[in-house]
Every structure is written in C-alpha cells, then in structure tokens.
Amino acid sequence: VKVLTGNRKKGLVLIAHGSRRASSNNEIRLLAERLREEAGDRFQHVGCAFLELAQPSIPNGIQACIDAGVEEVVVLPYFLSAGRHVAEDIPNEVDVKRREHPGITIRIAPYLGAAEDIVGVLLKQAS
C-alpha cells in the first residue's frame, strides 16, 4: 500500500496590478519565470496575471493553470498594501472561477506586503 500525501498538482498565479508601461508588465512576466525556476516540484504550473491594463487577465491566468491539469491553484497578490484591489477586486475575480470550477481548490495567499520576511529583504537592500 502506497500512501501519497501532498502530491496534488498545484499551480501558482502571481497577480500584479498591470501598468501602461510594457516594461513594468514585462518585469512581472520575468518574475513569474524566476518563480517557475525556483519553485522546483512545489508548483507544476507557474504563471502571472494582471488586474487591469495587461494580459492575461486574472480569470485567464487561473484558467491556464486549470488547463494545465492542476487540482489546486494558489493566487498570490503582488501588492504592497491591503487596498481595495487586494481586499475586494482579486477575491471577486477568484470567486467567479471558483463557481465555474467547483472541483478545483483556489486559494488566495497573503499579499506580498504582508510577508514577515519583507523587513529582512528591505534591510538587505539598504545595506
């Protein structure tokens, strides 16, 4: 008998605000690539999505994970503060996908600005 735990296929979608500047959106796409490289076997699919002004949209970014066959999607808001986008807009878009795909677990991770480690990162940047 082989007991496997924690081996559900998981996807990660980095959610950024989106910008009129193509270079800013490309920074996000590059960051998603770095996340993909670093994720190892923790995530079988890593992508990014934008709340506005750039593509893919949040629903399309989540859908790309689902199309890749994941059973669990982690949505990670690349935001610095818990404003309306983090508190309302992203959860609303996620809820639509949850209703569309009741068999898929879609979880919203804490936004970047809430990370404990941010203080250490900032002090390292400053020194």
Added chain:
Amino acid sequence: VKVLTGNRKKGLVLIAHGSRRASSNNEIRLLAERLREEAGDRFQHVGCAFLELAQPSIPNGIQACIDAGVEEVVVLPYFLSAGRHVAEDIPNEVDVKRREHPGITIRIAPYLGAAEDIVGVLLKQAS
C-alpha cells in the same frame, strides 16, 4: 591608536507612494517601525516618507534623518517596478536635498521589486 571604520551615523528612509487610504499609509509607518527594531545598530535613525498623498514628504523625511545627526542617508523605494516614480520622481527629490546638504551622503538603494530575495519571499507566501 584606535582605528574606527564604518561607524558613520546612518539613517534610513523608506519611501512609499502614499495613498488616499489612511490604513495603507499606516501600514508603511508600521513597517518603518519594524525596520527600526530590526535594524539594530546598522541605522541610527529610521523613518518613512511619501511621494504624494501623505506626510512626511520625501524632503521632510530626509531632513528628519539629517536633523537626527546622521552623516549618511539611505533612501529605499518601497516600489514594485521601475516606473517613473522610481526612475525620475524620487531621484529628483533626492537631488534637491543633496544640493541643500553637500556634506551629507544621500544614497538611493535599489527598489524593493529589484531585490534578489523577492522570489524566495513569494514562494514562502504561496506555500
């Protein structure tokens, strides 16, 4: 003979965009407090400042460091991408203070989004 190196008094100013939401601005002030606690003896003065919509302004935030007697000020942009604010607005405000205080070293650290460690922080948030 006592040779002391690297013992100049240093100040750190975390620069955020500023928001119409008081709670977002207070998140920044709390983060500056956490930086102050974690900085230990690396920075003798730690504060925050806002590009717009909140106080203190960037010039006033830098001035508070100088008034506290630091010889070197590190300005740290709490921004996710290298947009106009990071590339132009913050450097312009810093230049004004440099001209006002030629005896003080004012250095702009790389913005948060450029931190190598951000990938690790994000993966930790996601897991």
